[in-house]
Amino acid sequence: MQIIPLPAFSDNYIWLLRSGRHAAVVDPGDAAPVLRHLADEGLTLVAILVTHHHPDHVGGIEAIVAEHPVPVFGPAMEDIAGITHPVSQDDEVLLPELGAEFRVLDLPGHTAGHVGYYGEGVLFCGDTLFAAGCGRLFEGTPAQMYDSLGKLAALPGDTQVYCTHEYTLSNLAFAAAVEPSNAAITERIVSSQALRAAGTPTVPFPLEGELLTNPFLRSREPEVIAQAQVQAGHALAAPVDVFAAIREWKNRF
Incomplete structure (x- = not known):
């Protein structure tokens, strides 16, 4: 299975999964690059996967399914037009045409x-x-995002991450x-x-x-804790509080 980036807007990636002549797309905020790629490559679309309701992730669904009526998987807890298969934690998304199977993870924040x-x-x-980095907290709490990131951090280290x-x-x-002495960041x-x-x-x-x-x-690293405490102006005992202080700092950075 190939995974191909379709650039959209100023900095979005729509991900197209391809195996042979079949394809699926993830977070199609814009229909145009998807429809163009499908036509240019002669691909048959089999599914759309959506992570959340923001327009730059769902804006292309209607136009795509008008030409390619396929199942649309998306979060059960959000009201998204066009979703045909609401999903939540530990549901399975099977894409047999691509030989692929995905487990759904709830990631509020x-x-x-x-x-x-x-x-x-x-x-x-x-x-x-x-x-x-991580996303801004538009609807969730720092505790929710901290837990969601912890869920992702527990996945195998060789997991290839496709953000959008x-x-x-x-x-x-x-x-x-945050960590000026971290050589890995410099590299x-x-x-x-x-x-x-x-x-x-x-x-x-x-x-x-x-x-x-x-x-x-x-959030458990000494230098991160120290910088978070400077930003917060007081001691921070819990890693989630360190995370919250760093996230708030990033909003102003």
Whole structure:
């Protein structure tokens, strides 16, 4: 199975999964690049997977299914037009035409009902986990996002993470401010800059690298704790409170 990025808007990726002449798409906020790719490659669409309700993730569903009437999987806890198969934690999404099977993960935080799809060694996590970052808390609480990120951090380290925005360089700039002595962050900035200079996406990325460079997964690290306490202006005893302080700092960064 191939996974192909279809750039959309200013920094979105719509992910197209392909095996032979069959395809599925994840978070099609814009129909145009999807329909164009399907037509150019002569592909048959078999499914749409959606992580959450924001327009840049669902805006293309109506136009796509008008030409390709397929099942649309999406979060049961969110009201999304066009969803035919509501899913939640531990549901299975079977795509036999692609030889693929995914397990649904509930990932509240960015939105109240956000979900992810994990299987075949890959994770489609929408706007929950980014390279060296995480999504803003528009509807959920810091505790919810902290738990959601912990759920993702527990997946195998070689999992390839497919988020839906090219935020890597800006996220790494923040990560370097949180942990200025972290050599892994410095190395990742250099490699990511090289990728972008070549016009190559920085996504996907291995989950194990996030454990070394993503401040939102490092709330127990002394330097992260120290920086969070500076931002909060008082001592922080719990990792979730460290996370909350770092997330609030990122909002202002």
